[in-house]
Amino acid sequence: MTEARRRPLLALALGLLTGGTSRAQTDDGGGEVRIKAEFLYKFTAYVDWPDGALGAAQAPFVIGVQGSEAMLDELRQGVQGRMVQARPVEVRRVRAADATPGLHLLFLAQGESASARHGLLLVSEGESGEPPPRGSVIHFLVVGARVRFDVLLDGAERAGLRLSSRLLSVAHKVHAATR
Template identity: 45%
Template structure:
């Protein structure tokens, strides 16, 4: 018996079995729903970002004050974020996801996520936002130029992010070097 063929036959048999199971389970199992996955990943990033950011002392209030993540114009991401943060804490605080509309006050928000199509609303309030220690995260191609500090990117269908350090520093926030190390791009100068 020729032994080199046995592993090949086993691999081919496993590959065929996986293909048949995928087809039997239908198109939903074989092909994940990309936009839903993208929302889940972005929501997970938003939750994780908080662990790599230092806010100025006193900004977050007492430990009884909830940590608020505001979401403007991105309901699927807000929905996913609500699921992710349920029963969890950030900096020893409970977490609240606040769905915002343009013009809503931001005084209790620690992280502001601005969805696609809404980032242009940041431009008029960019100076005000950068004077406050609020981490602004966007998902627009020009998100950093519009006032975002972290901007989501899609690179080969993978969610990545870029960081603009100038607005982060102006706001009094400090980002961990571990967060910067995994960024797709870090812009030292303002955008």
């Protein structure tokens, strides 16, 4: 991972930690959703997927969204024309009963759940103090009107994902893997 790819997330995280752009802004009609959508895209630069998990070199990087039309719309607009791991990004709606093959990242809106699987970055959201869905690797929460995220190393380990120490350093909390 190049330093140029690391800078945007670090700048965003520093803004979050210092109060810059992280205010949840739930009264502005979507500020929280915009912040989370940008984080979702930025997270991809700080995760290494297992060999073969991304498929053929020309295959798109696929982000699934379950339970939030607002996030689906925001991501579709926000990633248009962008690349992840030298692949075009595709955003799909996922329903709870759907299988998740072909997905590389799945966002679960609050109250949603899905089966974790190898090679899938599962990102969830919830209330502070509420446990994340089983298998989550990253869990969004709002703390003091700011969007934060926790990292769950158990979920990353089970999914076979390697997370950058830079991502861990800007997390609200890092929950150690239990053996």
